[in-house]
Amino acid sequence: GENVEQHPSTLSVQEGDSAVIKCTYSDSASNYFPWYKQELGKRPQLIIDIRSNVGEKKDQRIAVTLNKTAKHFSLHITETQPEDSAVYFCAATYSGSARQLTFGSGTQLTVLP
Amino acid sequence: NAGVMQNPRHLVRRRGQEARLRCSPMKGHSHVYWYRQLPEEGLKFMVYLQKENIIDESGMPKERFSAEFPKEGPSILRIQQVVRGDSAAYFCASSPQGTVTERSEQYFGPGTRLTVT
Numbered sequence: 001g002e003n004v005e006q007h008p009s010t011l012s013v014q015e016g017d018s019a020v021i022k023c024t025y026s027d028s029a030s031n032y033f034p035w036y037k038q039e040l041g042k043r044p045q046l047i048i049d050i051r052s053n054v055g056e057k058k059d060q061r062i063a064v065t066l067n068k069t070a071k072h073f074s075l076h077i078t079e080t081q082p083e084d085s086a087v088y089f090c091a092a093t094y095s096g097s098a099r100q101l102t103f104g105s106g107t108q109l110t111v112l113p
Numbered sequence: 114n115a116g117v118m119q120n121p122r123h124l125v126r127r128r129g130q131e132a133r134l135r136c137s138p139m140k141g142h143s144h145v146y147w148y149r150q151l152p153e154e155g156l157k158f159m160v161y162l163q164k165e166n167i168i169d170e171s172g173m174p175k176e177r178f179s180a181e182f183p184k185e186g187p188s189i190l191r192i193q194q195v196v197r198g199d200s201a202a203y204f205c206a207s208s209p210q211g212t213v214t215e216r217s218e219q220y221f222g223p224g225t226r227l228t229v230t
Contacts, residue, residue, distance in 0.1 A: 032217050043204065043221040044156065089155060093217070100146055100158035100169060101206075101219060 002027040004092050006104025013080050014112050021107045023090035024072040030092040033073045034101070035064060038087045047088075048075070080111045115140065117207050117222035118187075125228045132192040132199070134225045138207030145188040146219060147173075147180060150202045159203075162188055195229045202226050 003026040013019045025033075034049035050057045050064045050073065057064050061080075066073040077084055087108050091101040118137040126132050138145050144163055148156040158172040162182035173180065177195075182188040192199055203226075206219040 034218065036221075043223045046218060046220060049218065100161055100172065101148075101156075102158070103148075103155040105155045 002030055002092055002094075002099075002102040004090060004102050004104045006090050006107060008107060009105065010108045010110070012110045012112060015080060015082060017080055019075075019077045019080055019084070019109055019111075021075045021088055021090070021109070022072060023074070023092075023104050024070075025092040025102075026071065027092070027094070028068075028071065029094045032093050033064070033066060034091050035075050036089045036091065036103075038089065038106075040086075044089060077109075080109075082111050082113050085109055085111045117142075117205060117220055119205050119222035119225050121225060122223060123226050123228070125230060126195045127230055128196055129194050132195050132227055132229075134190040134192075134203050134205075134227070135187040136190070136205030136207075136222055137187040138205075139209075139220055142207035142209050142220075144208045145182050146206045146208070147188075147190050148204045148206065148221075150204060150224075152201070156204060159190070192227075195227075197229045200227055200229045 006023045031052035035047050036044035037047045038044045048059050048062050048064050050066050061078045063076040087106045089106050090104040093099050093101045120135050146161050147159040150156045160173045160180045161169040165184050177193045179191045202224045204224045205222045208219045
């Protein structure tokens with residue numbers, strides 16, 4: 001089955017700096033890669049996703065890149081703000097057969113004011 | 114358009130009791146997934162259901178756990194004879210269609226936090 005590794009487990013950045021979180025996956029059949037943001041005690045919220053037919057996707061201050069050959073994908077947050085502080089999870093799945101999401105272990109991002 | 118609904122939000126059970134967790138998917142969504150999150154850990158898949166069908170229960174423990182998604186009403190995750198190790202947050206997610214590549218986003222409910230005393 002799919003295995004997703006996520007690094008780093010904790011990340012502290014100064015407000016206004018960029019943050020990068022990286023994930024690798026094992027199943028070459030995976031073709032859908034969402035990122036979720038989870039604040040303490042809250043539900044995971046889908047913030048951006050990418051499918052294997054594209055290499056990069058941007059949404060304002062958030063971007064995700066995908067390298068299918070190397071089987072890794074990354075989340076980039078620019079101009080970080082204190083409200084970006086949360087746990088971020090990457091995930092992977094093969095959407096064609098509606099398999100479950102396999103999640104990384106999470107990254108605790110802290111944006112220092 | 115209401116999001117994914119779960120109830121109860123918090124549930125306390127004594128060891129040996131039964132826990133019933135409910136999930137109503139988003140309007141127009143016919144696929145439901147249950148995940149478990151232990152404290153300070155990631156989410157682990159448990160079971161995937163469509164109306165009246167269990168599609169994939171590979172992540173669910175073989176004993177004491179069961180799930181259903183009846184034709185009418187919410188999906189239910191049932192844990193019999195709870196033990197302290199069952200204490201966790203249980204999240205339900207729904208998606209519009211599971212087998213169409215472009216519609217596979219999963220949206221999560223607020224979760225049920227189960228505490229077993």
